Amino acid sequence: MRILQVIKLKEKGFFGRELMHNVVVVTDEDGTTMVDTSLPENFDLLVRRLKEINLSLEDVSKIILTHSHPDHIGNAEEIRRTSHAKIYAHKEENFVPHDFNLSYEEVNKEMPVSREEFYHTLSRINQIKLEVPRIDVKLRGGEEISGFKVLHTPGHTPGHIALFDGENLVTGDAVRADGGLLPPLSFFNWNNEMALKSFSFLTSLPYKRVIPYHG
Numbered sequence: 001m002r003i004l005q006v007i008k009l010k011e012k013g014f015f016g017r018e019l020m021h022n023v024v025v026v027t028d029e030d031g032t033t034m035v036d037t038s039l040p041e042n043f044d045l046l047v048r049r050l051k052e053i054n055l056s057l058e059d060v061s062k063i064i065l066t067h068s069h070p071d072h073i074g075n076a077e078e079i080r081r082t083s084h085a086k087i088y089a090h091k092e093e094n095f096v097p098h099d100f101n102l103s104y105e106e107v108n109k110e111m112p113v114s115r116e117e118f119y120h121t122l123s124r125i126n127q128i129k130l131e132v133p134r135i136d137v138k139l140r141g142g143e144e145i146s147g148f149k150v151l152h153t154p155g156h157t158p159g160h161i162a163l164f165d166g167e168n169l170v171t172g173d174a175v176r177a178d179g180g181l182l183p184p185l186s187f188f189n190w191n192n193e194m195a196l197k198s199f200s201f202l203t204s205l206p207y208k209r210v211i212p213y214h215g
């Protein structure tokens with residue numbers, strides 16, 4: 001039997017808001033797969049939430065990273081230390097420390113925020129201390145992992161991936177939920193035109209449930 005569960009975590013102080021982090025956990029006869037891992041500050045809570053669904057870090061045999069942003073990769077190496085999980089990501093995704101260079105005007109246009117909150121958030125996200133994970137399995141798109149098909153959905157980042165099992169569509173940051181389904185915030189996108197294309201592609205799939213990472 002294959003069971004998909006969503007662990008809901010939060011990131012506080014995201015341009016004056018609270019941002020949900022939806023970590024997907026799939027358990028089947030081959031083990032447990034985690035999709036994205038949230039931030040180091042959420043590590044203890046993530047372990048507690050796993051326990052609540054009768055899982056432990058040791059159970060995690062695969063970690064799939066939708067892309068390389070800190071809020072997705074933050075606990076990958078720490079989880080690996082306990083579980084010896086293999087880490088999967090797209091071959092075109094660049095796993096290096098990120099330094100976000102955003103302008104107040106650009107952000108405020110899409111997400112109204114005070115200057116104070118803006119600079120506070122920017123310095124916070126640029127100071128997040130985390131280990132950049134080493135990728136064990138580099139994907140191209142089209143692979144099957146833990147009942148999911150891997151979909152290459154570039155735009156937010158070059159090697160962004162989404163996962164689809166015929167019912168559940170795990171979108172990472174290629175789709176976000178804020179009232180309805182929306183494309184990713186353009187100021188965080190590597191290529192906005194491609195991000196919009198990937199958004200249209202994903203939302204046209206015959207899913208039953210969409211699970212964006214944020215929302």
Ligand SMILES: [Zn+2]
Pocket residue numbers: 067069156173188
């Ligand atoms: Zn992202």
Ligand SMILES: [Zn+2]
Pocket residue numbers: 069071072173213214
């Ligand atoms: Zn994100």
